[in-house]
Amino acid sequence: MPAEGNIASHGRQLAKKLGAWVIAFCLLVSIARGADTPLEYDVKAAFLLNFTKFIDWPESAFSAPDAPFAICILGPDAFKNALDKMVEGETVNARKLVVRRVQRQQTGGCQILFVSKSEKNFSTALAGEGMGVLTVGESDSFFRDGGVINFVIENKRVRFDVNQTAAKRVGLDLSSKLLQVARKVD
Amino acid sequence: MPNLRDMPIKRKLMVIILVTTTAALLLAGIGILVFDSVFFKAQLQNDLRAQAQIIADNSTAAVSFEDEKSATEMLGALRERPHIVSACISRTDGTILASYVRPGAPADCPAASPTGNDSVFAADGLVVTRPIVLKDRRIGTMVLLYDLGEIDERIKLFSGAVLAVMVVSSLLAFLLSSSLREVIATPISQLVRATKSVSETGDYSIRAQKLSGDELGLLVDRFNEMLAGVQSRDNDLKKALLDREAAIREVDRERQRFRFMAESLPQKIFTAKPNGDVDYFNQQWLEFTGLTFEQIKDWGWTQFIHPDDLEENLRTWKQAIATGEPFRFEHRFRRADGKFRWHLSHVHSMRDADGNISMWIGSNTDIHEQKEKEEDLQRANDDLQQFAYSASHDLQEPIRNVAVYSELVAKRYHGVLDADGQQFLGFLSEGGRRLATLISDLLAYTKAGMVEVNPAPVDSAAVLQHSLASLAEAIRESDAAVTYDALPEVYMSEAHLQQVFQNLISNALKYRNQDQPRIHISAIRNGSAWRFSVQDNGIGIDSQYKERIFGVFKRLHNTHKYSGTGIGLAICQRVVKRYGGQIWVESEPGAGATFFFTIPQYAQRVRAAADESSAG
Numbered sequence: 075m076p077a078e079g080n081i082a083s084h085g086r087q088l089a090k091k092l093g094a095w096v097i098a099f100c101l102l103v104s105i106a107r108g109a110d111t112p113l114e115y116d117v118k119a120a121f122l123l124n125f126t127k128f129i130d131w132p133e134s135a136f137s138a139p140d141a142p143f144a145i146c147i148l149g150p151d152a153f154k155n156a157l158d159k160m161v162e163g164e165t166v167n168a169r170k171l172v173v174r175r176v177q178r179q180q181t182g183g184c185q186i187l188f189v190s191k192s193e194k195n196f197s198t199a200l201a202g203e204g205m206g207v208l209t210v211g212e213s214d215s216f217f218r219d220g221g222v223i224n225f226v227i228e229n230k231r232v233r234f235d236v237n238q239t240a241a242k243r244v245g246l247d248l249s250s251k252l253l254q255v256a257r258k259v260d
Numbered sequence: 261m262p263n264l265r266d267m268p269i270k271r272k273l274m275v276i277i278l279v280t281t282t283a284a285l286l287l288a289g290i291g292i293l294v295f296d297s298v299f300f301k302a303q304l305q306n307d308l309r310a311q312a313q314i315i316a317d318n319s320t321a322a323v324s325f326e327d328e329k330s331a332t333e334m335l336g337a338l339r340e341r342p343h344i345v346s347a348c349i350s351r352t353d354g355t356i357l358a359s360y361v362r363p364g365a366p367a368d369c370p371a372a373s374p375t376g377n378d379s380v381f382a383a384d385g386l387v388v389t390r391p392i393v394l395k396d397r398r399i400g401t402m403v404l405l406y407d408l409g410e411i412d413e414r415i416k417l418f419s420g421a422v423l424a425v426m427v428v429s430s431l432l433a434f435l436l437s438s439s440l441r442e443v444i445a446t447p448i449s450q451l452v453r454a455t456k457s458v459s460e461t462g463d464y465s466i467r468a469q470k471l472s473g474d475e476l477g478l479l480v481d482r483f484n485e486m487l488a489g490v491q492s493r494d495n496d497l498k499k500a501l502l503d504r505e506a507a508i509r510e511v512d513r514e515r516q517r518f519r520f521m522a523e524s525l526p527q528k529i530f531t532a533k534p535n536g537d538v539d540y541f542n543q544q545w546l547e548f549t550g551l552t553f554e555q556i557k558d559w560g561w562t563q564f565i566h567p568d569d570l571e572e573n574l575r576t577w578k579q580a581i582a583t584g585e586p587f588r589f590e591h592r593f594r595r596a597d598g599k600f601r602w603h604l605s606h607v608h609s610m611r612d613a614d615g616n617i618s619m620w621i622g623s624n625t626d627i628h629e630q631k632e633k634e635e636d637l638q639r640a641n642d643d644l645q646q647f648a649y650s651a652s653h654d655l656q657e658p659i660r661n662v663a664v665y666s667e668l669v670a671k672r673y674h675g676v677l678d679a680d681g682q683q684f685l686g687f688l689s690e691g692g693r694r695l696a697t698l699i700s701d702l703l704a705y706t707k708a709g710m711v712e713v714n715p716a717p718v719d720s721a722a723v724l725q726h727s728l729a730s731l732a733e734a735i736r737e738s739d740a741a742v743t744y745d746a747l748p749e750v751y752m753s754e755a756h757l758q759q760v761f762q763n764l765i766s767n768a769l770k771y772r773n774q775d776q777p778r779i780h781i782s783a784i785r786n787g788s789a790w791r792f793s794v795q796d797n798g799i800g801i802d803s804q805y806k807e808r809i810f811g812v813f814k815r816l817h818n819t820h821k822y823s824g825t826g827i828g829l830a831i832c833q834r835v836v837k838r839y840g841g842q843i844w845v846e847s848e849p850g851a852g853a854t855f856f857f858t859i860p861q862y863a864q865r866v867r868a869a870a871d872e873s874s875a876g
Contacts (some may be wrong), residue, residue: 117326124324127395231326251321255330 117232118225119157122186122210125223126166128252131185132245135206136169143169144183146176149190186210189221205245210234217260222246226257233257269448273441274434281433282426289422293415300414305379305386308406311338312347312390316402319349323357323392323400331358338404345385346370347404349392357400370405381408447471451480464491525623528603530561532620536581550596566592566600577607584609584617585788590627602631645706652703659699663692701827705812708759708834718754720792721747724781726754727761731769738769740777747783748790750859756835761794763828764855768796773850789841789858797852806845832857 122145131143143166145157161171166185174184181187189211209221216224222240226233235258241248253259264272315334322331331349338344338360348359348369361367373380373389376398380387385407392400447470454468464487470480522529522542531540537558549556549564556564565573569591580587586608592600607622666689670682677685724744728735735742742765750757761781768779775797783792801809812830829843836843836857847853 121325127324128321233327234325249321251318252325255321255325255327 114227114232115153116156118188118212119153119160121225121232121234122157122188123160123164123171125186125208125210125252126171128249129208130247130249131167131206131208135185135245137183141169141183142172143167143185144172144174145186145188146174146181146184147188147190148176148178148181149193151175152190181207189213189216194219207244208246209240209244223256228257235260268445270441270445273444274437277433277437277441278430281430285422285426285429289418289426293418293422296418297411297415300411301381304406304410305388308386308388308404309379309390311341312388312402312404315347315349316390316392316400319358319392319402320394320399323349323351324394326357328358332360334358335360341406343407343410345405345407347402350401350403352398352400370403372401372403376401443472444476447476447480451476451483454483458487464494528624528626530622530624532622534581534609534617534619536577536620548593548595564594566594568592579788580607580609581620583788584611587788590631593624601626601628603627649703649706652699652706655699656696656703659692659695663689663696666692701831704759705827705831705834708756708831708838717749717751718757719747720750720757720783720790723754723757724761727758727765730758730762731765734766734769738772738777740769740772740779742779742781744781745783747781747792750790750861752839752859756838760832760835760857763832764794767828767855768794768798768853771798771853772796773799785861786858789860791856791858793854793856795852795854800849800851800853801845801847802849803847806847809845810843 126143133139136143145161147153147157157173161173164171176184176187178193184207186208187210189209191212194213194215208223209216210223210225211219211221212225217235217237217240220240220243222237222244224235224237226235234256236248236253236256237260238248238253239260264275267275315337319331319334321327322334335347335349335358338347339362342362344360344362345365346359346361346367346369349357350369350372351357356369359367359369370387373387376389376391378389380389382405385405388404388406390402391398392402450471451468454466458464458466467484467487468480470477470484519542522540523544525542526544528544528548529540529542530538530545532538538561539557541553541556541561545556546553551560551564554560562570562574573589573591576587576589579585586606588607589605590602591605593603594600603624604627605622605624607620609617610619610621612618666685669677670685670689674682721744724747728742765779765781769777778797780795781792782795783790785791810829810833812827832855833843836859840860841858843855843857845853845855
């Protein structure tokens with residue numbers, strides 16, 4: 075009986091482990107297929123949502139007490155509707171989470187501003203986005219433009235860098251935990 | 261292992277101390293161990309839960325952002341705890357984000373608890389499962405497996421510590437107790453030593469040393485008191501023993517004195533136990549019989565008694581043993597050369613303070629020569645007696661003729677004889693009559709000397725009645741009152757007893773005074789003999805004549821006043837002595853007289869006539 079039990083338990087563990095590896099493999103394969111794949115943006119969408127949980131936005135960042143928490147996408151929407159699905163029903167500090175597609179100079183009311191990699195040449199314009207706006211980008215020059223968090227692909231995985239100076243400038247307090255998982259903190 | 265009960269107290273104390281100490285320590289150790297393992301487990305659970313929670317909390321970002329490296333680093337901190345076998349951080353869908361495996365351990369993730377938040381002791385250790393929660397949402401699970409080696413180690417460590425403490429404390433207890441137990445053991449050893457030396461030497465003056473004031477000290481005091489008691493009793497006993505030895509020596513000396521005396525006498529001496537077993541014969545016996553003491557002791561002496569004497573001898577001896585009366589006996593002993601010699605034995609009993617016979621002592625004198633002379637004399641006497649009897653008998657006939665014819669002459673020739681002739685004839689007939697009486701009495705006297713050898717018993721009352729019948733005329737004449745008590749049977753010839761009665765009663769009638777004669781006959785037991793008495797109220801006898809009256813022809817009075825030949829009492833004495841008895845008189849002049857005579861209860865060998873020949 076004990077031997078049998080061990081074998082059974084071992085088999086169960088093996089199956090579970092196998093399942094875990096299958097998922098991980100699929101993930102890797104899909105990332106490896108190219109940065110444009112929808113899977114990459116699924117991850118990025120999830121990351122965007124997760125940022126709301128590690129960063130505190132001051133009350134002044136919102137236009138009204140009942141104003142929603144807005145994640146704005148500037149430039150071409152690579153998320154398709156992944157982000158919309160992600161935020162459905164989600165709240166941040168009791169504020170409804172919404173996704174908006176915006177144009178330059180129309181970024182008012184955004185708490186997170188995702189800048190697509192095609193949107194370039196801001197030349198520090200992002201710095202002027204004002205207090206309480208977390209700018210998230212995905213280009214090498216993003217920090218030069220004054221961005222706070224920049225997505226990078228490393229080892230076929232989505233990582234991000236943090237520009238703490240920029241974060242301080244916009245008055246956002248980034249959790250140490252967030253900094254810990256960042257690839258690089260400037 | 262020897263029984264604890266038999267161990268010396270010193271070791272017993274040590275064992276008790278060690279066992280007690282060890283038991284107490286063992287119990288304390290087990291208590292601590294159990295207490296510790298229970299509390300340690302609880303503490304360990306809390307501790308691990310907290311640690312897992314910290315990792316879970318810290319790994320929220322890593323899980324959120326799929327940062328496997330950061331998560332792995334976080335788990336890597338668990339390396340500091342070598343008993344953590346493995347730990348995993350998994351996502352909500354069950355996929356593993358990061359894992360930690362102790363080097364050498366199997367690379368499995370422990371199975372997370374279905375509740376996702378608890379700690380369970382499983383077969384391979386403690387499994388702690390904590391949820392990873394971010395903003396009230398569960399984003400993953402933290403699981404760790406903790407082997408229980410630490411608990412075992414801890415138990416081992418504690419056991420080792422308890423053992424070490426036990427060893428050290430036992431050693432300490434041993435060292436301490438070895439000096440402490442002296443306090444108890446030394447006084448006991450002292451006491452034991454004292455008792456041992458007392459029992460070995462028997463010296464009761466030894467005293468145990470008192471070393472403490474406790475119960476042991478009390479015991480020593482009591483022991484010493486007891487010894488003192490024993491000592492004084494021992495001294496008393498020794499003294500008593502010395503006294504007893506002295507008494508025994510004294511008895512021994514007495515016995516030696518008696519032996520010396522007995523051995524130095526020419527007589528044969530013996531002593532016997534109360535039951536008649538002879539336990540001593542002096543040397544004279546052994547020389548005479550030529551036998552050893554062993555042969556003749558107890559009743560072995562009967563072998564040298566003449567067969568004709570033995571039956572009588574044994575009867576006399578046994579009767580003496582029964583009554584305790586001394587006796588004398590004549591019998592013949594066989595000498596070493598086979599010849600029998602006459603001996604006279606005197607046997608006396610010795611009585612103790614309570615009056616019981618303690619021993620018999622006998623002396624035996626050789627009377628053989630004397631006996632032979634007596635027999636010669638007896639023969640001569642018998643001849644003489646035969647002659648006297650024949651003479652008296654033959655004399656009766658002629659004297660009767662003298663009497664008859666002188667009376668005939670007096671009748672027929674009364675007118676022929678003158679006055680002188682008649683007076684002479686009167687003298688002649690008177691003399692003849694007296695001579696006839698005299699001869700008749702002499703005949704009776706000689707008859708008294710002839711007795712039967714083995715007389716049959718006779719009723720003395722019947723004999724007395726015959727006597728009184730013979731004396732009826734005289735009694736009637738004197739108007740006498742004769743009375744008598746119950747009288748016994750005696751072993752003697754009826755004729756002899758009648759002679760005695762008749763003579764004594766006729767004497768009493770004869771020597772009366774003016775009053776009516778009163779005569780009383782009685783008999784009482786006196787030792788082994790009957791003592792008869794004949795009492796009268798006559799004239800009595802002056803004490804100076806008390807012996808003389810028993811002689812032949814001894815008369816105190818002239819024939820005119822009291823008739824008689826003076827031979828009656830001589831006959832009585834002759835008869836009584838023949839039967840081994842005695843005769844005597846008690847009297848006061850004018851106050852009557854009482855004649856006594858004794859007859860042995862059982863027939864005695866008839867005494868030799870020579871015995872009283874001197875009296876004749």
